[in-house]
Amino acid sequence: MNESYYRYHVFFCTNQRDNGRPCCQDHNSSAFRSYAKEKIKALGLAKNHQVRINIAGCLNRCAQGPAIVVYPEGIWYSYTNHKDIDEIISEHLINGRPVVRLRI
């Protein structure tokens, strides 16, 4: 049984481009990822394979970013502030309801 090793496996694109093209790190995505990781830990959701918050390289949705993808569902989000991250956590990762307004 390796399917769903993590109930929710969340990848934050933290890629930094240096060539002037848009990239997720232009939006401080690493800091948002750290915020999410700490919040998940504080909520007790980092245990027992419930939620894993991961760094990822370029997810190649740069123009729509900063991008997050939640697997195994394969639901993609963009976000602009901590409130957006909080809503993805409280709605999707805790209550299983994807946040329609943030989907890309």
Next chain:
Amino acid sequence: MNESYYRYHVFFCTNQRDNGRPCCQDHNSSAFRSYAKEKIKALGLAKNHQVRINIAGCLNRCAQGPAIVVYPEGIWYSYTNHKDIDEIISEHLINGRPVVRLRI
């Protein structure tokens, strides 16, 4: 329609630890990821959202690594050489047959 944006979204853990604990980068996982990415490109599978080969931070399966996870299936692998990577590509990513001997 954002589900399955990529038919196969493959994450290679490329985390480097400096504290003596095992980590995937001890096994040159970044180089294996580059090998896989180039091979997928050469096979024409990088186009049209067929296969995406991504860098990831620590996937937290360090002791069983170097670790790969293929989403949306959520199938995990470990590997030791290029032949293993070739087999994951030819069997799983091209023919849809997970490689049982490499699963973790």
